[in-house]
Amino acid sequence: MLYFIEVVLPLAVAKTFTYQVSEAEFNYIQIGMRVAVPFGKTKIYTALVLDKNNTPPQLYQAKEIHQILDDKPVINLFQIEHWKWIASYYMCSLGEVFRSALPSGYILESETIISAKQNHDIPNEELKDDEYLILEALKSQSSITIQEVIKILGKKTVFPVINKLLAKGALVLEEEISEQYKPKLVRYIKLQDEFLQQDKLAELLVLLSNAKKQRELVLHYFQLQAKEKGPISLKKLVELSGCSATIVKSLVDKAIFEEYYLVKDRVAFEKEENSQFTLSEAQQNAFDSIKTNLEEFDVSLLHGVTASGKTEIYIKLLEEYIQAGKQVLFLLPEIALTTQLVQRLTAYFGNEVAVFHSKYTNNERIEVWNQVLENSPKAKVVIGVRSALFLPFSNLGCIIVDEEHEQTYKQTDPAPRYHARDAAIVLARQHKAKVLLGSATPSLETYYNVQSKKYGLTELNIRYGNVVLPEIELIDIKDKYFRKKMTGHFSDVLLEGITETIANGEQVILFQNRRGFSPYVECVTCGHVPHCPSCDVSLTYYKFKNQLRCHYCGYSIANPTHCHTCQSVDLTTKGFGTEQIEMELKAIYPDKNIGRMDQDTTRGKFGFEKIIDSFKNREIDVLVGTQMLAKGLDFDNVTMVGILNADNLLNQPNFRAYERAFQMIMQVSGRAGRSEKQGKVLIQTYNPYHNTIQQVLSNDYLGMYKEQIYERKNFKYPPFFRLIKLTLKHRDFDRLKEGSLWFYNVLVQSLPIPVLGPEEPAINRIRNEYIRTIMIKIPTTAHLGNTKAIITKMRNSFEAIPQYRSIRVTINVDVY
Numbered sequence: 073m074l075y076f077i078e079v080v081l082p083l084a085v086a087k088t089f090t091y092q093v094s095e096a097e098f099n100y101i102q103i104g105m106r107v108a109v110p111f112g113k114t115k116i117y118t119a120l121v122l123d124k125n126n127t128p129p130q131l132y133q134a135k136e137i138h139q140i141l142d143d144k145p146v147i148n149l150f151q152i153e154h155w156k157w158i159a160s161y162y163m164c165s166l167g168e169v170f171r172s173a174l175p176s177g178y179i180l181e182s183e184t185i186i187s188a189k190q191n192h193d194i195p196n197e198e199l200k201d202d203e204y205l206i207l208e209a210l211k212s213q214s215s216i217t218i219q220e221v222i223k224i225l226g227k228k229t230v231f232p233v234i235n236k237l238l239a240k241g242a243l244v245l246e247e248e249i250s251e252q253y254k255p256k257l258v259r260y261i262k263l264q265d266e267f268l269q270q271d272k273l274a275e276l277l278v279l280l281s282n283a284k285k286q287r288e289l290v291l292h293y294f295q296l297q298a299k300e301k302g303p304i305s306l307k308k309l310v311e312l313s314g315c316s317a318t319i320v321k322s323l324v325d326k327a328i329f330e331e332y333y334l335v336k337d338r339v340a341f342e343k344e345e346n347s348q349f350t351l352s353e354a355q356q357n358a359f360d361s362i363k364t365n366l367e368e369f370d371v372s373l374l375h376g377v378t379a380s381g382k383t384e385i386y387i388k389l390l391e392e393y394i395q396a397g398k399q400v401l402f403l404l405p406e407i408a409l410t411t412q413l414v415q416r417l418t419a420y421f422g423n424e425v426a427v428f429h430s431k432y433t434n435n436e437r438i439e440v441w442n443q444v445l446e447n448s449p450k451a452k453v454v455i456g457v458r459s460a461l462f463l464p465f466s467n468l469g470c471i472i473v474d475e476e477h478e479q480t481y482k483q484t485d486p487a488p489r490y491h492a493r494d495a496a497i498v499l500a501r502q503h504k505a506k507v508l509l510g511s512a513t514p515s516l517e518t519y520y521n522v523q524s525k526k527y528g529l530t531e532l533n534i535r536y537g538n539v540v541l542p543e544i545e546l547i548d549i550k551d552k553y554f555r556k557k558m559t560g561h562f563s564d565v566l567l568e569g570i571t572e573t574i575a576n577g578e579q580v581i582l583f584q585n586r587r588g589f590s591p592y593v594e595c596v597t598c599g600h601v602p603h604c605p606s607c608d609v610s611l612t613y614y615k616f617k618n619q620l621r622c623h624y625c626g627y628s629i630a631n632p633t634h635c636h637t638c639q640s641v642d643l644t645t646k647g648f649g650t651e652q653i654e655m656e657l658k659a660i661y662p663d664k665n666i667g668r669m670d671q672d673t674t675r676g677k678f679g680f681e682k683i684i685d686s687f688k689n690r691e692i693d694v695l696v697g698t699q700m701l702a703k704g705l706d707f708d709n710v711t712m713v714g715i716l717n718a719d720n721l722l723n724q725p726n727f728r729a730y731e732r733a734f735q736m737i738m739q740v741s742g743r744a745g746r747s748e749k750q751g752k753v754l755i756q757t758y759n760p761y762h763n764t765i766q767q768v769l770s771n772d773y774l775g776m777y778k779e780q781i782y783e784r785k786n787f788k789y790p791p792f793f794r795l796i797k798l799t800l801k802h803r804d805f806d807r808l809k810e811g812s813l814w815f816y817n818v819l820v821q822s823l824p825i826p827v828l829g830p831e832e833p834a835i836n837r838i839r840n841e842y843i844r845t846i847m848i849k850i851p852t853t854a855h856l857g858n859t860k861a862i863i864t865k866m867r868n869s870f871e872a873i874p875q876y877r878s879i880r881v882t883i884n885v886d887v888y
């Protein structure tokens with residue numbers, strides 16, 4: 073009898089592969105284990121076992137595996153099923169899902185590059201021979217591939233050795249980011265050893281009889297020591313004694329106290345006392361309503377205004393699932409938000425909380441992976457961004473998707489191009505778990521599902537502690553420019569607001585979305601921006617062709633010489649970013665601290681923490697930032713929020729532009745006045761009478777929803793139509809043009825639904841590759857599976873044509 077296993081490789085190929093194993097291996101191997109296998113002439117990959125059987129492959133001679141890598145499955149059946157769903161729904165290969173799901177240390181391959189960790193010397197006697205050889209090789213070379221390791225060791229079975237060295241912290245994988253922010257050091261105080269005996273203490277107190285404050289401090293120190301088992305931090309000592317840090321210092325100078333530093337442990341979490349809270353009446357009502365909804369629906373929405381205390385409601389809900397012995401997953405749209413949430417959740421749940429995201433090192437991620445796999449008490453609550461969905465849950469009770477409207481839940485590149493909220497709902501269904509979506513500004517899709525009675529709905533309309541929602545004021549910058557009341561990008565009103573807020577010792581957040589990289593044309597006189605007549609999106613300016621084009625239907629006009637509304641010839645292309653705003657502010661307020669939070673300032677593992685901590689500690693007076701700032705952060709001393717140009721948000725060439733603008737402005741406004749004092753929001757705009765701006769002003773989510781859902785229906789967009797976008801790329805302009813036209817034509821012929829394109833996107837060349845896109849709009853009445861099957865078939869025919877084979881095609885389902 074022959075023995076075979078069916079495996080998936082971490083590659084973008086649709087097929088699975090068959091390898092031959094011995095009888096003993098066959099009996100040992102279980103589905104969900106990893107094996108190292110040869111592939112092609114020289115490559116070695118980590119593959120995942122999907123099946124075992126006795127049938128040899130028909131088209132090729134099965135190769136033998138190199139090695140079994142696990143002694144028990146590290147991927148469970150829930151995951152395999154979920155990954156298959158993702159691959160099929162989002163039209164990618166299972167291998168691509170596998171590749172992005174696992175921490176990279178778990179899918180080593182012959183091409184993986186490793187280097188030695190700096191300043192991490194392991195004594196030679198603790199190293200096995202193989203390990204020693206690898207580290208020796210890395211002394212003469214800064215990095216080597218695993219292929220080279222295979223040569224050095226003279227054998228093919230090297231993954232386990234590498235894994236051991238990774239676990240010992242002696243190696244790092246090339247793609248791991250370096251830690252730029254040093255872990256926080258906490259200052260601790262202890263009594264010098266000589267005073268530790270009882271009789272010495274009496275002596276000491278006599279010695280200090282003339283220094284009353286110092287004597288008091290020493291007594292407090294003893295009190296604290298009796299109460300706390302562990303080390304005593306300076307902060308705690310100062311707090312408890314009410315003495316200042318200078319008194320501590322004088323005792324250090326007298327060699328009575330000694331100072332020392334410890335790294336604040338970020339991974340081992342401590343439960344804090346005083347972390348208990350009770351829900352307000354409104355929160356309690358919302359909580360009860362959620363529970364009732366989740367009995368009837370698998371998915372329910374918590375629509376609660378900013379600072380209504382949604383997090384506390386989530387915590388109480390999660391607690392019930394944990395007590396019932398379940399695992400829970402808390403999804404956030406952005407790593408920037410995990411810091412605060414981790415603090416709040418660990419204060420409550422202690423070390424039952426695990427965190428998973430890409431800024432954690434490979435070892436940390438593998439550790440969390442294994443904790444979840446073992447259903448460990450250390451990972452009852454998992455906080456993560458979208459990739460946390462791939463963890464080996466076996467017993468999920470509930471998934472919370474906070475800020476569910478955020479577009480960052482959708483992965484754009486590389487495949488799988490999945491939407492984490494939607495994939496979470498499918499995952500929950502497999503586990504018979506519940507999903508709670510939360511937002512102050514739900515996505516149209518979700519709210520539509522509520523209206524169609526697919527999801528439950530709970531509303532919470534007041535802020536915690538009855539703090540009033542911020543007062544919003546519009547500033548017409550057209551008028552301000554006209555009256556010469558602008559300093560750089562700041563109106564007089566905005567500057568007054570900033571000045572006054574800082575003078576009160578309070579903080580300011582200024583918002584400028586930087587994503588406006590594609591410039592658009594704007595009339596300086598009246599603010600008019602040319603729009604597409606049939607898509608209702610703004611037209612994008614193409615410098616190269618001197619044209620304005622619609623991204624969605626391909627409509628184009630020559631770049632106008634004058635404004636079509638007011639005839640003015642004063643047209644400009646627009647766009648300014650956070651850096652410019654930061655510079656202007658520094659010039660206006662030279663002696664204030666101006667901070668900036670955007671992708672450039674938050675690199676590195678603790679990049680977000682650094683800025684969020686210093687803003688929270690009030691070391692920054694004005695924080696300028698992009699949409700990162702608009703998401704769920706909680707700062708108690710921010711009383712003013714300024715939006716430099718709301719029109720930037722409205723004029724995005726996207727059918728979601730108005731929905732997003734509404735969400736973004738409401739969210740960023742929600743950062744103001746969260747604790748006691750009512751906040752103030754100043755919005756600069758050329759279009760104070762724009763419907764969306766007016767809806768923001770009157771806090772009218774439903775008004776926005778109704779208007780936008782009508783447009784979506786009219787113009788064939790979600791939730792009435794599903795969008796699938798094909799992107800074709802090639803270095804040769806003409807070949808791409810011809811190929812995409814061919815593809816478009818066969819699609820039009822085979823699909824009885826709208827197919828648009830082939831279109832040149834705003835940025836039509838990236839890294840020397842030209843780009844064309846084709847958009848397919850699938851009505852909810854059409855059969856999705858059949859449509860996708862046809863698209864796949866056409867793609868296969870396309871790739872079978874020799875001159876088009878080199879054109880790369882990517883498919884994005886439910887494009888955002």
Ligand code: ADP
Nearest residue numbers: 349350351352378379380381382383384536706
């Ligand atoms: P949201 O997520 O709805 O924007 P948060 O959960 O951040 O609001 O709550 C806003 C603020 O109110 C936070 O500082 C939070 O700690 C506080 N808060 C909310 N609910 C309670 C409660 N029941 N007890 C004490 N503080 C609360």
Ligand code: ZN
Nearest residue numbers: 595598635638
């Ligand atoms: Zn005009």
Ligand code: ZN
Nearest residue numbers: 604607622625
């Ligand atoms: Zn159009």
